[in-house]
Structures are given as C-alpha cells and as structure tokens.
Amino acid sequence: MCAAQFPNGFLWGSATAAYQVEGSPLADGAGPSIWHRFVHTPGLVRDGDTGDVACDHYRRWKEDVAIMRRLGLQAYRFSVSWSRILPAGTGHVNYAGLDFYDRLVDALLENGIEPLVTLYHWDLPAALDDRGGWLNPEISKWFADYAEVMFRKLDGRVKKWATLNEPWVVTDGGYLHGALAPGHRNRFEAPIASHNLLRAHGAAVQAYRATGRHEIGLVVNIEPKYRASDDPADVAATARAEAYMNRQYLDPVFFGHYPKEMVEIFGEAWPDWPSEDFALIQQPIDFLGVNYYTRSVTRFDANAWPLKACAVRQKQATYTETGWEVFAPGLTETLLWVKRCYGNIPLYVTENGSAFFDPPTAAKGRVEDPLRVDYLREHLGAVRDAIAQGVDVRGYMAWSLLDNLEWSLGYSKRFGIVHVNFATQQRTPKDSAHFYAKVIASNGAVL
Numbered sequence: 070m071c072a073a074q075f076p077n078g079f080l081w082g083s084a085t086a087a088y089q090v091e092g093s094p095l096a097d098g099a100g101p102s103i104w105h106r107f108v109h110t111p112g113l114v115r116d117g118d119t120g121d122v123a124c125d126h127y128r129r130w131k132e133d134v135a136i137m138r139r140l141g142l143q144a145y146r147f148s149v150s151w152s153r154i155l156p157a158g159t160g161h162v163n164y165a166g167l168d169f170y171d172r173l174v175d176a177l178l179e180n181g182i183e184p185l186v187t188l189y190h191w192d193l194p195a196a197l198d199d200r201g202g203w204l205n206p207e208i209s210k211w212f213a214d215y216a217e218v219m220f221r222k223l224d225g226r227v228k229k230w231a232t233l234n235e236p237w238v239v240t241d242g243g244y245l246h247g248a249l250a251p252g253h254r255n256r257f258e259a260p261i262a263s264h265n266l267l268r269a270h271g272a273a274v275q276a277y278r279a280t281g282r283h284e285i286g287l288v289v290n291i292e293p294k295y296r297a298s299d300d301p302a303d304v305a306a307t308a309r310a311e312a313y314m315n316r317q318y319l320d321p322v323f324f325g326h327y328p329k330e331m332v333e334i335f336g337e338a339w340p341d342w343p344s345e346d347f348a349l350i351q352q353p354i355d356f357l358g359v360n361y362y363t364r365s366v367t368r369f370d371a372n373a374w375p376l377k378a379c380a381v382r383q384k385q386a387t388y389t390e391t392g393w394e395v396f397a398p399g400l401t402e403t404l405l406w407v408k409r410c411y412g413n414i415p416l417y418v419t420e421n422g423s424a425f426f427d428p429p430t431a432a433k434g435r436v437e438d439p440l441r442v443d444y445l446r447e448h449l450g451a452v453r454d455a456i457a458q459g460v461d462v463r464g465y466m467a468w469s470l471l472d473n474l475e476w477s478l479g480y481s482k483r484f485g486i487v488h489v490n491f492a493t494q495q496r497t498p499k500d501s502a503h504f505y506a507k508v509i510a511s512n513g514a515v516l
C-alpha cells in the first residue's frame with residue numbers, strides 16, 4: 070500500500086491578515102478601523118505597539134509576492150481592510166483602496182499564486198462601531214454591501230472567498246473578555262455580536278449567490294476539547310467548552326440552531342432568537358476553513374466565567390510562546406470531527422502555525438527555527454492522516470507568511486515562516502520556510 074499522501078492539486082499556501090501586516094492604515098483615503106483606535110488607546114497593546122507600519126506590506130507587497138514565488142507557494146490567504154474600501158463602512162467607495170487589492174491579486178495570479186480572500190479579519194471600520202458595530206442588526210446589510218463591492222471588483226480572479234475569520238475570537242475577545250478590539254466586557258453584548266456576525270455571514274453568502282461564480286465559505290477556529298477526567302463535572306465542562314468554542318458557529322450554519330449548552334452558559338444573557346435569522350445564517354457554503362493551533366484538556370472550574378471550565382496544563386508537552394500545547398493529533402481529530410458531525414464538506418486548513426522565539430541569526434541571512442520546523446512537520450503529517458481517513462482536505466495555509474502584529478501581544482510573538490526585522494523591514498526566510506518549500510515542491514512526499 071503506498072504511503073498516505075496528499076492528493077494531486079492539494080493547495081499549499083500561507084496566510085496573513087490586513088491589520089497585522091499592511092501598515093499605512095489611513096493611506097490613500099482609508100478610514101480608521103477599530104484596531105487603529107484600539108492600538109492607539111494607551112495600555113491596551115503590549116509595549117504600545119501599533120499597526121501603523123507593521124510589515125509595511127501596503128508598500129512592500131511586490132517584494133512579498135516575490136518571496137512567495139521563491140518559496141513556491143501556490144496560494145496566499147489574505148484579508149481585505151473594510152475601511153480601505155469603505156472609509157465610513159458604508160456609502161462612498163474609496164477606489165484607491167480597491168486598487169491596492171486589485172494590484173495585489175493581479176500580481177499573485179501573474180506569479181501562479183491563487184488568492185484566497187477573507188472579507189473580515191477583525192478590523193471593523195471605526196465609523197460602524199460608532200453606529201453599534203456588531204451590536205447593530207443593520208450590520209448584516211452593511212457587510213453584504215461591502216462584500217458586493219469586493220465581489221464585483223475581484224470575483225473571477227478570486228475564486229475562493231471567506232466571509233469571516235473566526236467569529237468566536239471576534240466575540241469572545243472583543244465583546245466578552247475585552248482583550249481585543251473593540252474591548253467590551255459584557256456578557257449581554259457577546260451573544261448579540263456573535264449572532265449578528267453569523268447573520269452578516271449569511272447575508273454575504275446570499276449576496277454572492279446572486280452574482281458570484283466561484284466558491285465562498287466561512288473560517289472558524291476549532292480547538293478540540295479533551296476531558297481531564299471522567300468526573301461528571303469535567304465531562305459537562307468539556308461539553309460546554311466544545312459547544313461554546315467549536316459548535317456555536319458550525320451548528321447554526323449547518324443545522325440552523327445553536328447548541329443547547331449556550332443557554333446554560335449565558336443564562337439570562339442568551340436571547341430568544343427570531344427563527345427567520347437561521348434561514349439567513351444557514352446559507353449553504355462551498356467550503357469550511359479550519360484554523361487549528363492547539364487542543365484543550367478541559368476540567369470543571371467553578372470560578373471560570375462564564376464557561377465554568379478551564380484548560381489543564383499537560384506536564385510532558387511542549388508549549389509555544391503563546392502558551393498553546395503542541396498537539397498535532399488534535400488536528401487529525403478536528404478534521405475527522407468536522408466530517409463526522411457536519412458531513413464531508415471540502416475543508417481547508419486556513420491557519421496553522423506556532424510562535425517560538427527565533428534565536429539570533431546563526432549566520433547572516435539565516436534564521437534557525439527548529440521548533441517551528443518540527444511543529445510544521447508534525448501538523449502536516451496530521452493533515453495527511455486525516456486525508457488518509459477520508460476527510461476532504463483540499464489545502465493548507467501556514468500561519469503566517471511574515472512575522473507580524475499579534476494583536477494585543479504586539480510584535481512580541483513571531484508566527485512567521487519569514488522573519489521580519491521591524492527596524493529595517495528586511496525579510497529573511499526562516500529554516501521553516503525552506504522546509505515548507507521542499508514540502509510544497511514534493512506535494513508532501515518529503516514528510
């Protein structure tokens with residue numbers, strides 16, 4: 070029997086997000102986003118870091134496309150900054166902003182690199198936040214109108230669209246715990262923001278079906294929950310955690326209802342949703358993007374709000390700089406779980422990667438990152454194992470192409486396979502990039 074392998078046509082790429090790499094947030098008529106506001110609010114981002122320059126990708130995009138070409142990337146997943154396109158979030162279109170993405174897409178295609186475009190990767194126009202943002206039910210129309218501008222401009226050259234990146238993180242970070250923009254801590258707001266994110270997703274998919282000729286999907290983060298013991302309290306806590314992080318978005322999209330645990334988790338803060346909303350949310354999608362980083366061994370914790378569950382640190386495990394256990398089998402399990410629970414919808418691993426401290430360059434022009442090479446090798450093996458067990462995985466996007474702004478953690482955590490010297494903006498492919506290039510060239514055979 071031949072060794073398990075990746076199918077012909079498997080799409081090998083990498084991923085970034087607008088606010089994390091572009092810089093120049095207000096250039097050429099762009100409006101501010103909630104992240105521009107958040108980073109310029111003292112005390113919210115480590116070391117006072119901002120995305121004002123980031124990786125200067127807004128100006129160095131040609132150089133970055135050339136790096137992708139040299140690495141042999143077949144795809145590049147990036148996000149569009151809504152407030153570059155519609156500075157006020159609705160109304161006037163800023164054509165200079167559109168032109169940036171128009172040129173980027175053409176350059177990618179000229180270099181044989183397929184663009185995968187995420188419409189929303191957390192950087193809501195500040196002007197819409199002033200109108201309630203994700204708490205305002207009108208945002209489903211605002212988002213669909215913005216999406217239509219992008220579809221009209223790029224559809225055809227862009228053949229894979231994702232509406233949202235990780236609605237769970239947007240909600241949990243931005244509205245429940247407050248660590249991310251817009252920094253709210255309100256258990257009554259969180260369900261409303263989350264529900265409106267899903268409504269907006271549905272409205273954008275509906276808009277795409279009217280004019281789009283290719284594929285559109287949703288990107289979710291999935292963190293498999295392993296119970297710490299068979300104690301009923303731990304079993305129940307694990308079920309709550311799985312519902313809250315992993316099923317809260319997939320159940321409505323695929324089944325038209327929320328997991329029953331949501332009422333238990335949010336109590337009086339969980340509204341009765343209008344049934345017509347689920348018809349909007351449940352628009353059929355063409356693929357699902359899965360972002361996987363780690364697992365969580367979960368136990369009951371009476372003090373953990375609002376889940377009453379927490380993760381248990383694993384003694385023998387390796388942990389990344391972001392405190393995440395390295396656990397590659399969890400990626401296989403996650404891909405199998407999606408197939409088992411939601412059917413064999415085409416899947417892309419739209420993010421997978423690790424933050425490790427990169428030692429000073431051993432030799433000029435070289436950045437050794439052995440832990441990231443190991444992480445990449447183990448997790449690509451996990452994808453191959455899922456494919457061998459019948460999961461329709463069609464691509465893998467390494468997070469991230471470049472070291473970049475890790476949101477509230479600033480530039481303190483490096484996920485890139487390409488090192489960025491933020492003082493000089495010099496890019497240096499790390500050993501992990503050179504390893505990934507060999508994986509791509511052999512379609513995974515070198516693993």
Ligand SMILES: CO[C@H](O)c1c[n+]2c([nH]1)[C@H](O)[C@@H](O)[C@H](O)[C@H]2CO
Pocket residue numbers: 086089234235238290291360361362420468475476484
């Ligand atoms: C909770 O982990 C999430 O799956 C997740 C991890 N990550 C993400 N989501 C975001 O999509 C990226 O913008 C982050 O830079 C990246 C690394 O933190």
